[in-house]
Amino acid sequence: MEKMEMKRESDFVRYLFKWLLLIFTVFAVVSICFNLVTYMREKQYYSRIIEQEQQERINYLSRNINEELTNLKITANMAVKEEIVQDLYCRYDYVNSYERSKLMEAIRKRCMEIDNLNSFVSSSWLYLPEKNLKIGRDGYDFVEEEAYAFVLENKENELISIKDGKAYIIEILNKNYLLDKWSRDNILSIFVIELNTGLIRQELQFAKMMDDDVLFMISPDNATVYFSTRDIIYQNLKQGEKPNKLLLDGEEYLFMSSHDDGHFFGLYYMQDQSFLHLIQNKMITSILLFAGIIVLTILLAFALFYRRVFRPLEVLLVDAFAQIKKSNLSYRIPVTEKNRVFTNLYQNFNYMAERIDTLVSRELKQEILVNQANFKHLQAQINPHFMYNSYFLLYRMIKSGDKEGSLLVCENLGRFFKYINRDSGENKSLEDEISHARSYAIIQGYRYKGIIHVDFPELPVRYHYIEVPRLIIQPLIENVFKYVVSEMEEEEEICLRVSYEEKGEELLIHVENSGKLDAEQLEIIRKKLKDTEENSDITALMNINARLQVFFKKEKPLDVNRSLLGGLRVTLHVNL
Incomplete structure (x- = not known):
């Protein structure tokens, strides 16, 4: 049986923990999945946002650079074709040095204007190959052919020329447009604008989002890298796993190209993916940390649930009810x-x-007290002394010829023994209790005729229905004959009175006798009545008081006071 009980308790524990574990597991799985989905969506969203933003930045940069280079190209084209250049070429050998100097000074000022025209210009100058003359903002000088040989070396690139890390925009004025443009004999003049490569590279650096990103300008034919934030060879770039990914030195980059390059260059942007990988790793770490926190939270919740919820419920639903089941009602x-x-x-x-x-205690106590009262009453009444006294009383009455008194005593004696021996039910009607007590009082009144006066009226009919514990009136009458009459002096008459008083929702039954009861004796009786230990001289009072407390749920169902007759008055409080 105990094993079955323990199994049921174990099933109860497993049931609670099973559902708690299921709830927390579902919560953890949903939370982790939600975070993963959110991470993937956020990653795609922000990757797209970053890519769009960077695309707009390089488009803007490419458009600005292209506009500047286009303006410089137009400026160089206009400068090489100005009349003053042609005048200098045509009149160089036919004018005096003063006139020649005036012409070269005008060209020098023009170069200075171009140098100050745009921040992308580092310097500009004009070559007259036939005269080996170079004119710039610093003046003019006679140079060898090697000084402008790079123009012919880079003749395949007509837009931007690169030499020794420097970039140039070159415009040539031909003598005869029908002949070869790049033939030295057909070149009248060459106008060169040297670009400010440092500024261009700075603009490229500013356009990067991350330090490890790569941004470079390349020739339209993808053969020459003009400017780059990192040394690369375009031809060495390898295709990655996806079409928009390139590999550089084993590292993967997101590849983007400008949409506003014009005819001068191509602007390409390679976005470093290690940053995104770092963010991804941090996010994964965060998710793992979150999962760890969830697990720790679950364990903590289990501990708190066990301590704050499960254990109190177990105490209530298992331990407490087990005690009740074992009839431990004091638990x-x-x-x-x-x-x-x-x-x-x-x-x-x-x-x-x-x-x-x-x-339960009330029922048990009531039954025990009734049994005790029955036993003591039977023991006290059904003994040879009481029976002998009753028989001798009848004998004397019959012998004296008191027929009516003999019949009355016989009738009440029969009722008395019948009430005691008929049944042992706990509760009786107040009518039966009063009738039984009156029978006893009548018998004892004949026995002590002339010595005691009994005033015991019938119970009013309206109180007959009241239910009371058995044997609560007769023991009080018995005490009067047992203690008062036996101690009376000669020629002294004792009065016994029973009366009824309705007060509120209670019926007060007064049992009082005459005598000489002082305040000290009354206080002793009251103290004994409160004492839980049995006192042989007031056992009946204690028994009645205890039974009435249980039956009517009252703390003081019985009062003892000094009677107006001089003796003791016992008052029973009975609920109507």
Whole structure:
């Protein structure tokens, strides 16, 4: 049986923990999945946003650079074709040095204007190959052919020329447009604008999003890298796993190209993916950390649930009810600050247990007290002394010829023994109790005729229905004959009176006698009545008081006071 009980308790524990584990597991899985989905969506969203933003930045940069280079190209084209250049070429050998200097000074000022025209211009100058003359903002000088040989070396690139890390925009004025443009004999003049490569590279650096990103300008035929934020060879770039990915030195980059390059260059942007990988790794770490926190939270929740919920419920639903099942009705769940959440449940259980205990105790106590009263009453009444006295009384009455008195005593004696021996039910009607007590008083009144006066009226009919514990009136009458009459002096008459008084929702039954009861004796009786230990001289009072307390649920169902007759007055409080 105990094994079955333990199994049921174990099933209860597993049931609670199973559902708790299921709830937390579902919560953890949903939370982790939600975070993963959110991460993937956020990653795609921000990757797309970053890519769009960077695309707009390089488009803007490419458009600005292209506009500047286009303006410089137009400026160089206009400068090489100005009349003053042609005048200098045609009149160089036919004018004096002053006129020649004036012409070269005008060209020098023009170069200075171009140098100050745009921040992308580092310097500009004009070559007259036939005269080996170079004119710039610093003046003019005679140079060898090697000084402008790079123009012919880079004749395949007509837009931007690169030499020794420097970039140039070159415009040539031909003598005869029908002949070869790049033939030295057909070149009248060459105008060169040297670009500010440092500024261009700075603009490229500013356009990068991350330090490890790569941004470079390349020739339209993808053969020559003009400017780059990192030394690369375009031809060495390898295709990655996806079409928009390139590999550089084993590292993967997102490849983007400008949409506003014009005819001068191509602007390409390679976005480093290690940053995104770092973010991804951090996100994965965050998710793992979150999962760890969830697991720790679950463990903590289990511990708290066990301590704050499961254990209090186990105390209530398992331990407490097991005690009740074992008939341990005195068991109470201790209410402390730790389980204050379940205080109301515990208090209700304790109240229920107390009520059950009270009801059971009341029934048991009532039955025990009745049995004790029956036993003591039978022991006191059905003994040779009482029977002999009753028989001798009848004998004397019959012998004296008191026929009517003999019949009355016989009738009441029969009722008396019949009431005692008929049944042992706990409760009786107040009518039966009063009738039984009156029978006893009548018998004893004939026995002590002339010595005691009994005033015991019939119970009013309206009180007949009241239910009371058995044997609560007759023992009080018996005490009068047992203690008062036996101690009376000669020629002294004792008065015994029973009366009824309705007060509120109670019927007061007064049993009083005459005599000489002082305040000290009354106080002794009251103290003994409160004492839980049995006192042989007031056992009847204690028994009646205890039974009435259980039956009517009153603390003081019985009062003792000094009677107006001089003796003791006992008052029973009976609920109507």
